[in-house]
Amino acid sequence: xxxxxxxxxxxxxxxxxxxxxxxxxxxxxxxxxxxxxxxxxxxxxxxxxxxxxxxxxxxxxxxxxxxxxxxxxxxxxxxxxxxxxxxxxxxxxxxxxxxxxxxxxxxxxxxxxxxxxxxxxxxxxxxxxxx
Numbered sequence: 001x002x003x004x005x006x007x008x009x010x011x012x013x014x015x016x017x018x019x020x021x022x023x024x025x026x027x028x029x030x031x032x033x034x035x036x037x038x039x040x041x042x043x044x045x046x047x048x049x050x051x052x053x054x055x056x057x058x059x060x061x062x063x064x065x066x067x068x069x070x071x072x073x074x075x076x077x078x079x080x081x082x083x084x085x086x087x088x089x090x091x092x093x094x095x096x097x098x099x100x101x102x103x104x105x106x107x108x109x110x111x112x113x114x115x116x117x118x119x120x121x122x123x124x125x126x127x128x129x130x131x
Contacts (some may be wrong), residue, residue, distance in 0.1 A: 005096040007055070007076035014055035015079065016045045018090060020102040023093060024129075026111035026117060030062050035077050038117055041093040041104050047081070050089045 003020065006013035022044045031040040057079070058072035065083040070076060080090045093102045104120060107113070108129040 003096060003098070003102075004053070005061075005063070005076060005078070005091070007074050007105035009071060009074035009076075011055045011073050012052065012057055012071045012089070013080060014050065015053050016089075021105065023102055023104045024106050024108045025123070026108050026129075027103045028074040029112050030066075031109075032112075034060070034062055034068060035092075038114060039119060040080040041045050041102075042080075043093055043102060044085070044088050044090050046127065047089045050079070051092065078114070079118055087119055090125040 001019065002017050003017055004013065004015045022041065023041060025039045025041050027039055032038065053073075056068035057101075058114040060068045060070065062068050062080075067081050068077060069081075071078065078092055078095050078096060080092075081088075093099050093104075097101060104123060106123050107120070107125040109127075110125045111127045
């Protein structure tokens with residue numbers, strides 16, 4: 001099955017194949033700062049299953065081991081690649097054409113969670129992220 005998504009202005013589009021699983025609400029402070037949101041929800045897919053179908057994203061190295069990809073026009077944060085898992089790509093669920101089809105199955109980096117945020121409390125929680 002193929003899934004597609006893109007940025008707000010439409011300059012960037014992507015597609016990936018495979019099931020909608022391995023989806024996590026990330027609570028890390030870097031995701032908060034980069035996105036401006038309280039949490040960023042990601043799906044992890046094999047890098048070989050993901051490709052850009054329109055445009056070339058801008059890149060921001062948010063740490064020594066993590067590159068984030070976004071639209072240089074509208075600023076939408078779309079994907080990241082980390083040296084910790086070089087054969088995969090993480091894609092923002094909110095940028096999917098149908099994000100309603102991709103519920104999260106866990107929380108990650110809960111050590112950084114904002115104490116007043118309560119979101120899907122029934123899901124498993126990882127103090128950091130287990131790879």
